[in-house]
Amino acid sequence: MALFGLALRFFSALALWPLAVALAVSxxxxxxxxxxxxxxxxxxxxxxxxxxxxxxxxxxxxxLYVMGHELTHALAAVLQGGSADDLHVSxxxxxxxxxxxxxxxxxxxxxFPLYTVAACAVWAVAAAAFRPALSALVGFTLxxxxxxxxxxxxxxxxxxxxxxxxxxxxxxxxxxxxxxxxVLRLLCPGPTDLGALLSGTFSDLASFAHWLRxxx
Numbered sequence: 001m002a003l004f005g006l007a008l009r010f011f012s013a014l015a016l017w018p019l020a021v022a023l024a025v026s027x028x029x030x031x032x033x034x035x036x037x038x039x040x041x042x043x044x045x046x047x048x049x050x051x052x053x054x055x056x057x058x059x060x061x062x063x064l065y066v067m068g069h070e071l072t073h074a075l076a077a078v079l080q081g082g083s084a085d086d087l088h089v090s091x092x093x094x095x096x097x098x099x100x101x102x103x104x105x106x107x108x109x110x111x112f113p114l115y116t117v118a119a120c121a122v123w124a125v126a127a128a129a130f131r132p133a134l135s136a137l138v139g140f141t142l143x144x145x146x147x148x149x150x151x152x153x154x155x156x157x158x159x160x161x162x163x164x165x166x167x168x169x170x171x172x173x174x175x176x177x178x179x180x181x182x183v184l185r186l187l188c189p190g191p192t193d194l195g196a197l198l199s200g201t202f203s204d205l206a207s208f209a210h211w212l213r214x215x216x
Contacts, residue, residue: 013167018208019201020170020177026200027177030192031184040135040187047139055147065148066094069109073098073159076108106159107168110152111175113145120186135187142183146176 067089074084074096082100119141123134160168185192
């Protein structure tokens with residue numbers, strides 16, 4: 001049974017890698033064609049750029065990242081009927097005790113941008129006058145999530161090692177792309193065509209499959 005589980009994870013990961021790459025490429029095409037000079041997008045892009053400047057030039061807000069990371073572990077466990085307690089957070093790392101551990105609980109902090117989701121929830125109910133500032137906050141928090149997730153993945157992560165890096169990485173990439181697309185859809189619903197994103201992804205996968213058959 002253990003051997004079957006390992007084989008299932010390996011072949012699942014093998015299938016997920018081309019999907020993740022195709023999804024990222026299709027998302028790149030979508031982003032390039034968005035109207036970045038109109039609506040909420042300039043504010044979003046400004047907030048995104050400000051965080052990247054902070055990340056590159058100033059001290060990284062690791063305490064806030066670790067806090068969100070551990071809270072997301074806890075949230076994933078609680079949403080599945082589990083419980084969480086004994087939260088410890090510092091700039092060097094953190095931990096939270098959960099009584100439920102699975103792929104979702106382990107990987108949730110790497111693809112679920114907790115602060116961005118909170119900012120989007122406020123954006124959705126805010127008056128129009130507040131939306132530009134909130135759009136900038138959404139961009140800031142999404143850049144915070146993506147940059148510090150990339151930073152954390154350069155180090156050993158026991159929760160990812162438990163899942164397996166070969167399976168975890170394409171899942172993390174795919175889900176981050178999908179969530180980023182949903183965020184853009186919220187801020188810019190017209191031009192952000194999720195149908196085109198998915199059709200482009202499957203078109204690229206079909207091209208890859210055709211190339212693979214011809215090569216082999």
